[in-house]
Amino acid sequence: MNDYTDLFMVIGAMVLVSILTQNANKANIINKTISIEGQYEVAATAIAQDIIDEARIVAFDEETVSGFVPVNIPAGFTAIGLEEANPGNSRVVFDDFDDYDGWKETITNSMGDFEVSVEVFYIVKSTNLKTTSKSTLKKMEVSVQNKFLVESNSNQLKTYKFSLIRSYYAD
């Protein structure tokens, strides 16, 4: 034993306590992050559901807005996209399902800002895969991002995707 024994023991104790405190703080931060992320995920889901609910109510296609049906199905359906002018990027003018294609907006509520974007496309009945041909099935994909929802160990925003397949014959 030399004169520095006490000092070494004190340093050792301090190191052990520091490690313990650091781990405890890390656990606290992880707990809070998980809790907050859970709330924002619920909010993101609600926003995507809002868009999907809304899009289910409008007509399947521009050709069916008036209640009439095209002579040739599905060839008589219009191409994907908005037919009307929409300078304000507003959903007010949307009157059929695929009008939502390409729509993007920052939706703000009491939880903060959510970046929402929508893609609509025709899909193949047998595979549910995207197709450029017209079919009686359209798929909507709603993507939602929020600055508090990031990939673990990086600052990259997580994208939450929600989808709906709509059939012309199910309307």
Added chain:
Amino acid sequence: MNIGIITSTIVAGILILILAVTNLNIQSSAQELVISQMKQVQTTAVSDIISNDFSKIGYASIGDIDSAITSANSTSITFYSNLDNSGDNSIEKVTWEFLTTEIATTDNPNDKVLRRSVNGDVTDIEIGVVDFEIRYYSSFGSTTPMVTPISSANLATIRQIEVEVTLQSSENISSINNNTPTYVQNTWVKRFTPRNLTSNF
């Protein structure tokens, strides 16, 4: 007295203090997490009931309901719907109302009664609702809510209804060095597009 013993005692005191504070923080965090999870479960329970009711505004299994919404305010709404999808097409009168009655059994002074009434059968929801707001929109995606209370002439123009519910914990979770009351809070916002409100097309 030996200087070494004095120093050791001081260092040991500091270490014990650090351990005690760390332990308190861990306990506080665990408590907050448990309460937060409880609140999330309760928020989901309330949101499920709201979603069930609001999506069905104006629904009738046979025919239509002429005036689906009979009153619409920022904290209350009354509407008609065949809520239970009964075969005899009986229409229920449903009212949601955020009362100003404080819940006396909790420590939180902000929580109030959220009342759901179906044909006069009253259910008081007393699980820490501190805010319940309803906003009405006359077109899809509109960012400007209609002015409340909605006049009877404008009730038929409602297309979308946004509901915001905020729940807080019954228990104060403020730490020992913070005297300001702090409650775990959970907010849920959803905009409904009831299919049976006349579409704007």
